[in-house]
Amino acid sequence: AQSVTQLGSHVSVSEGALVLLRCNYSSSVPPYLFWYVQYPNQGLQLLLKYTSAATLVKGINGFEAEFKKSETSFHLTKPSAHMSDAAEYFCAVSLYNQGGKLIFGQGTELSVKP
Amino acid sequence: KAGVTQTPRYLIKTRGQQVTLSCSPISGHRSVSWYQQTPGQGLQFLFEYFSETQRNKGNFPGRFSGRQFSNSRSEMNVSTLELGDSALYLCASSLGQGPSETQYFGPGTRLLVL
Numbered sequence: 001a002q003s004v005t006q007l008g009s010h011v012s013v014s015e016g017a018l019v020l021l022r023c024n025y026s027s028s029v030p031p032y033l034f035w036y037v038q039y040p041n042q043g044l045q046l047l048l049k050y051t052s053a054a055t056l057v058k059g060i061n062g063f064e065a066e067f068k069k070s071e072t073s074f075h076l077t078k079p080s081a082h083m084s085d086a087a088e089y090f091c092a093v094s095l096y097n098q099g100g101k102l103i104f105g106q107g108t109e110l111s112v113k114p
Numbered sequence: 115k116a117g118v119t120q121t122p123r124y125l126i127k128t129r130g131q132q133v134t135l136s137c138s139p140i141s142g143h144r145s146v147s148w149y150q151q152t153p154g155q156g157l158q159f160l161f162e163y164f165s166e167t168q169r170n171k172g173n174f175p176g177r178f179s180g181r182q183f184s185n186s187r188s189e190m191n192v193s194t195l196e197l198g199d200s201a202l203y204l205c206a207s208s209l210g211q212g213p214s215e216t217q218y219f220g221p222g223t224r225l226l227v228l
Contacts, residue, residue, distance in 0.1 A: 031213075032213045032214045036219075041221075042221055042222075043118070043204055043206075043219035043220050043221045043222050044204065044206075044219040045219070046216055046217075046218070049214070049216060051214040090157065092157075094213035094214070095213055096213050098170060098213065099162055099164075099169050099170045099211050099212065099213065100145055100147055100162050100169075100170070100208055100211055100212060100213065100215055100217060101147070101159050101162060101170050101172070101213075102147075102149075102157075102159060102206075102217065103159070104149075104156055104157035104158075105156075106156045107156060107157075
């Protein structure tokens with residue numbers, strides 16, 4: 001069965017520090033991969049997605065992620081954290097034979113310290 | 115262009131009642147998906163509709179049902195509510211149906227079952 005694992009339910013960084021949120025997937029076929037962000041009392045907003053065009057994907061708000069097939073990973077990074085980045089982040093996968101169904105990881109809550 | 119709208123935003127029901135949630139997709143979008151978000155289970159796929167047809171269904175009991183109208187608006191219904199149905203219900207729309215489509219999420223309907 002396909003699954004998504006996000007390592008670390010809570011990550012804390014200082015303002016200006018590197019943000020690294022980890023995501024590993026389990027799939028027997030090449031997946032499509034997404035990172036979403038959720039602010040309190042809001043829905044999910046797409047940060048970026050991988051659809052096999054390029055392994056390094058740049059998204060909004062300075063985030064990027066690299067698809068590594070050999071490691072089955074799609075980690076999210078940002079060189080310098082801002083206070084406004086504090087939110088919950090979700091990695092998700094969809095498969096070619098399952099329409100638009102997204103399978104989500106458990107989420108990582110990012111805290112940014114001043 | 116207006117985003118995905120969901121009504122109502124908050125709802126309180128008692129066990130045994132039924133509830134109907136509504137979702138209006140972004141104009142021009144033909145696919146609507148529903149997700150349940152709880153602290154314990156995270157984000158789980160409920161179902162997906164495209165052109166008024168259910169294309170995909172998650173692993174939820176038959177008490178959960180949905181439909182899509184000709185204008186792409188969608189409703190989901192939960193009958194015989196249980197305490198465990200308390201959750202944030204998120205609707206997402208996309209232009210087409212497919213695993214690489216970007217899904218745009220609404221703010222959700224928060225359901226509390228007493």
